[in-house]
Amino acid sequence: MKNKWILIVCLMVSFGVFSQSKKYPTHYFRSPLDIPLILSGTFGELRSNHFHSGIDIKTQGVEGLKVRASADGYVARIKVSHWGYGKALYIKHPNGYTTVYAHLKKFSPKIEKYVKKQQYKKESFEIQLFPKGKKFRVKKGEVIAYSGNTGGSFAPHLHYEIRNSKTEKTINPLLFGINIEDLKKPQITSLMAYPLDKNAQVNQSNIPLQISVSRSANGDLVADKISAYGKIGLGVSTFDRLGKAYNKNGIYKLIQKVNGVKTHQFTVDKFAFNETRYINLLIDYERFKKIKERVHKSYIAPLNKLSMYSITDEDGTINVEDGIDYNVSIEVSDIKGNKTKLVIPIQGKRDSILVKKEPKITSYYVDNESFNKFSLGNITVAFPKYTFYKNYYLDLQVNDSIAKIHDETVPLHKNYTLTFDTSYLSENQKKYAYIANLSDKDTSYVKTVKKKDKCYTSTRYLGNYKLMYDSIPPQVTLYKSRDKQWLTHFNKLQVKIKDLESGIKKYKGTIDGKWVLMEYDPKTDILTYNFSDKKFKKAKHTLKVEVEDNVGNTKTFHSTFYRKK
Numbered sequence: 001m002k003n004k005w006i007l008i009v010c011l012m013v014s015f016g017v018f019s020q021s022k023k024y025p026t027h028y029f030r031s032p033l034d035i036p037l038i039l040s041g042t043f044g045e046l047r048s049n050h051f052h053s054g055i056d057i058k059t060q061g062v063e064g065l066k067v068r069a070s071a072d073g074y075v076a077r078i079k080v081s082h083w084g085y086g087k088a089l090y091i092k093h094p095n096g097y098t099t100v101y102a103h104l105k106k107f108s109p110k111i112e113k114y115v116k117k118q119q120y121k122k123e124s125f126e127i128q129l130f131p132k133g134k135k136f137r138v139k140k141g142e143v144i145a146y147s148g149n150t151g152g153s154f155a156p157h158l159h160y161e162i163r164n165s166k167t168e169k170t171i172n173p174l175l176f177g178i179n180i181e182d183l184k185k186p187q188i189t190s191l192m193a194y195p196l197d198k199n200a201q202v203n204q205s206n207i208p209l210q211i212s213v214s215r216s217a218n219g220d221l222v223a224d225k226i227s228a229y230g231k232i233g234l235g236v237s238t239f240d241r242l243g244k245a246y247n248k249n250g251i252y253k254l255i256q257k258v259n260g261v262k263t264h265q266f267t268v269d270k271f272a273f274n275e276t277r278y279i280n281l282l283i284d285y286e287r288f289k290k291i292k293e294r295v296h297k298s299y300i301a302p303l304n305k306l307s308m309y310s311i312t313d314e315d316g317t318i319n320v321e322d323g324i325d326y327n328v329s330i331e332v333s334d335i336k337g338n339k340t341k342l343v344i345p346i347q348g349k350r351d352s353i354l355v356k357k358e359p360k361i362t363s364y365y366v367d368n369e370s371f372n373k374f375s376l377g378n379i380t381v382a383f384p385k386y387t388f389y390k391n392y393y394l395d396l397q398v399n400d401s402i403a404k405i406h407d408e409t410v411p412l413h414k415n416y417t418l419t420f421d422t423s424y425l426s427e428n429q430k431k432y433a434y435i436a437n438l439s440d441k442d443t444s445y446v447k448t449v450k451k452k453d454k455c456y457t458s459t460r461y462l463g464n465y466k467l468m469y470d471s472i473p474p475q476v477t478l479y480k481s482r483d484k485q486w487l488t489h490f491n492k493l494q495v496k497i498k499d500l501e502s503g504i505k506k507y508k509g510t511i512d513g514k515w516v517l518m519e520y521d522p523k524t525d526i527l528t529y530n531f532s533d534k535k536f537k538k539a540k541h542t543l544k545v546e547v548e549d550n551v552g553n554t555k556t557f558h559s560t561f562y563r564k565k
């Protein structure tokens with residue numbers, strides 16, 4: 001009898017009868033900060049080319065707050081990088097999860113000492129370390145670091161993640177019992193309708209259409225009645241505001257129903273890092289590129305391999321038949337269960353199509369299931385299989401030395417190679433040449449590899465490219481100090497490094513001929529040496545900073561300072 005009950009409970013567990021949140025330990029991890037948690041970013045929020053992989057916790061506008069280990073464990077990985085997570089710590093816990101703390105200002109003294117030692121050994125600020133043999137064991141609540149704004153962070157905050165240590169999948173930290181006040185419903189700010197097959201139409205158009213939305217008496221949103229025919233899909237622009245924070249965050253769940261039946265559900269509980277780029281199929285990428293609005297589609301585009309879809313009938317698309325009415329709803333909710341519903345009445349009607357757009361036929365047809373290579377003027381483009389998400393007629397042009405590689409509103413999954421033939425250039429031009437991406441706002445260097453008569457790059461972006469020339473070396477200047485100054489009361493020595501054309505590739509600082517750790521913040525262009533790294537015996541010192549740009553122009557800067565201690 002007893003065995004039978006155990007079996008039933010086991011079956012209930014394996015079939016997921018218990019609710020989602022019960023899968024994760026809810027009292028195991030403590031908050032990494034001592035302050036009340038206010039978020040500036042939620043898990044799974046839609047970002048550029050990725051879903052946000054953790055939560056962003058506001059740090060009251062300041063850096064240097066104590067960051068504590070969420071549970072007992074050991075430091076499994078330490079990473080310091082100019083961009084991305086900046087200074088980051090990964091703590092492995094015995095229950096199978098790893099917590100991640102990013103954009104840190106610095107580590108706790110013993111970890112900081114170890115990291116610096118390794119940085120001096122490798123003569124590099126950027127470093128990745130996997131301390132051996134559980135060298136740094138930590139207790140729950142122990143201070144492991146101080147919050148900051150390093151790497152790709154544009155305001156002080158702590159980026160916090162909980163990952164499955166084995167699969168490396170990142171999980172919504174709010175499923176672990178971390179409580180955030182949120183009484184506000186998500187908002188839906190716009191609705192899009194997409195005709196998806198050859199004969200499909202929405203309001204007599206075969207191109208995507210925005211549909212007006214208004215608020216009904218019961219508080220729900222109602223869209224203007226759509227007249228449609230064929231296979232269509234829908235999408236909404238939506239965000240959630242949490243308690244005490246004005247910023248817009250992401251939603252947790254989206255459910256689409258057709259005539260009361262759930263046909264599509266998206267829930268952002270966890271994801272793998274190798275699927276995150278499919279976000280460009282979840283959103284209306286073209287609309288995002290054009291007007292910066294992220295529309296969350298309630299259907300799954302072909303090749304979209306995201307794992308966040310649980311229910312999906314016909315991939316969430318709707319087959320609208322002539323003469324039949326449909327009542328569709330899209331409901332978005334946050335993790336606390338606050339919901340907003342949008343009702344979309346659809347009238348099935350096969351009509352004449354008045355607004356039509358046919359793809360422009362060109363001689364550069366990409367069959368996405370094969371390797372495609374095209375040459376034109378002095379450029380060659382080579383696309384590996386499945387670089388795109390579908391087949392395209394590419395718009396390739398070379399005008400006034402600008403190579404137009406289709407346009408930036410088409411997302412790519414993989415890198416392709418763009419090669420410029422440089423055989424017609426002088427040796428000097430070859431030396432200074434680099435490939436730049438031209439957007440309407442600026443010109444930016446793209447990683448350029450040079451061979452004898454070629455310059456090439458590997459990129460995941462379509463758009464306009466051009467060969468540019470950089471013969472100007474980087475600039476180096478002292479920041480907050482003067483040459484030949486006594487710096488005894490300074491705790492750091494800073495220089496500003498800048499390159500106007502191709503950008504900074506590397507830098508190296510020495511004091512009295514010995515390599516010193518200069519921390520680089522590309523957001524402010526500042527290199528910082530901390531005087532606490534070393535004690536000086538004599539008074540007069542020479543700082544030498546060498547900076548190289550992406551083309552190879554170098555600048556060597558010398559300065560003298562005085563300091564005794």
Ligand SMILES: [Zn+2]
Pocket residue numbers: 041052054055056158159160
């Ligand atoms: Zn973040």
